[in-house]
Amino acid sequence: MPELPELNPVIHGKLRLALLSLLSSVEEAEFTWLRSKTGSTDGNLGAQLLKLEEAGYVAVEKKFVQRKPQTLYRMTDNGRTALTDYVQALKQLLGAAIES
Amino acid sequence: MTSNAEKMDLKDRLSLIESMIAEGRRTTESWGWTFVLWGVAYYIAIAWSALGQSSIAWSVTMTVAGVLTGVIASRIAGRHPGTTTGRAMAAIWIAMGISMFILMMCLGITGRLELHMAVAIVAAMLGTANATSSIILKWKMQFASAVVWWAAMVTALFTSEYVTGIVFLVAIFFCQIVFGIYGMISESRRHKGGASAQGAYHA
Numbered sequence: 001m002p003e004l005p006e007l008n009p010v011i012h013g014k015l016r017l018a019l020l021s022l023l024s025s026v027e028e029a030e031f032t033w034l035r036s037k038t039g040s041t042d043g044n045l046g047a048q049l050l051k052l053e054e055a056g057y058v059a060v061e062k063k064f065v066q067r068k069p070q071t072l073y074r075m076t077d078n079g080r081t082a083l084t085d086y087v088q089a090l091k092q093l094l095g096a097a098i099e100s
Numbered sequence: 101m102t103s104n105a106e107k108m109d110l111k112d113r114l115s116l117i118e119s120m121i122a123e124g125r126r127t128t129e130s131w132g133w134t135f136v137l138w139g140v141a142y143y144i145a146i147a148w149s150a151l152g153q154s155s156i157a158w159s160v161t162m163t164v165a166g167v168l169t170g171v172i173a174s175r176i177a178g179r180h181p182g183t184t185t186g187r188a189m190a191a192i193w194i195a196m197g198i199s200m201f202i203l204m205m206c207l208g209i210t211g212r213l214e215l216h217m218a219v220a221i222v223a224a225m226l227g228t229a230n231a232t233s234s235i236i237l238k239w240k241m242q243f244a245s246a247v248v249w250w251a252a253m254v255t256a257l258f259t260s261e262y263v264t265g266i267v268f269l270v271a272i273f274f275c276q277i278v279f280g281i282y283g284m285i286s287e288s289r290r291h292k293g294g295a296s297a298q299g300a301y302h303a
Contacts, residue, residue, distance in 0.1 A: 014116065021117045025124030029181035037123055087117060094110050 005089035010055045028074035132283025139276025141165035196229040223253035245275040
């Protein structure tokens with residue numbers, strides 16, 4: 001019997017999974033946009049984005065636009081690969097669950 | 101990994117990925133206002149040049165409309181994330197706008213601009229841009245708009261100046277004003293649908 005894949009624990013958290021999925025569909029996104037789409041609090045969102053940044057899945061850029069601070073997040077190549085692998089593993093596990 | 105609860109949890113995560121990707125893509129299509137703005141700009145330029153007989157009517161109106169579009173678009177872009185599709189759309193319309201501006205300005209300066217050719221060129225360019233956008237976005241209504249512009253192009257080349265003028269005004273009304281308002285309503289409905297679909301996610 002083939003061994004079942006492990007799900008990446010960094011991506012498995014629901015908010016982190018939602019964030020990576022959102023970032024996979026855009027080139028880059030502002031902190032406030034991510035907050036509005038996920039309905040998360042500033043603190044929780046910041047903490048989860050930091051975990052994704054530490055894992056090398058998202059890159060952060062801080063700049064000023066019309067004198068207002070703006071924090072932009074974009075998915076890295078590593079993040080895209082990790083999300084693709086996660087989806088593959090998820091489908092494999094679901095397939096195994098349906099078969100058993 | 102075979103219990104029903106775990107299976108449901110995995111399915112939830114797969115649904116979450118799909119809904120978030122759809123949510124990200126949904127934000128790219130807020131361009132209805134540009135059609136209305138440019139439709140109004142065309143009408144102002146036509147009225148100004150017809151009533152005021154001003155030679156600068158078109159160049160001034162088009163420049164003001166271009167600057168307004170740039171300012172409003174940059175403000176909207178500041179709030180929404182950029183996507184590849186959004187950049188492709190912007191590229192089509194910016195390139196078309198610059199081509200049309202340079203061509204019309206040169207034709208005007210050299211005295212080679214006359215109504216039939218002007219309407220045919222504008223209609224051909226707008227037809228091409230609308231058709232390209234509609235194919236990328238898979239938006240049938242926009243392709244219908246392109247067909248109206250192509251029909252206006254053909255009509256402009258085969259009819260009198262009076263009919264050409266009327267056809268141009270009618271095409272602007274349907275393809276810019278009506279289509280723009282339709283686009284804004286569709287976008288508003290889509291955004292409302294997206295807002296109600298989103299929920300809270302916890303790590």
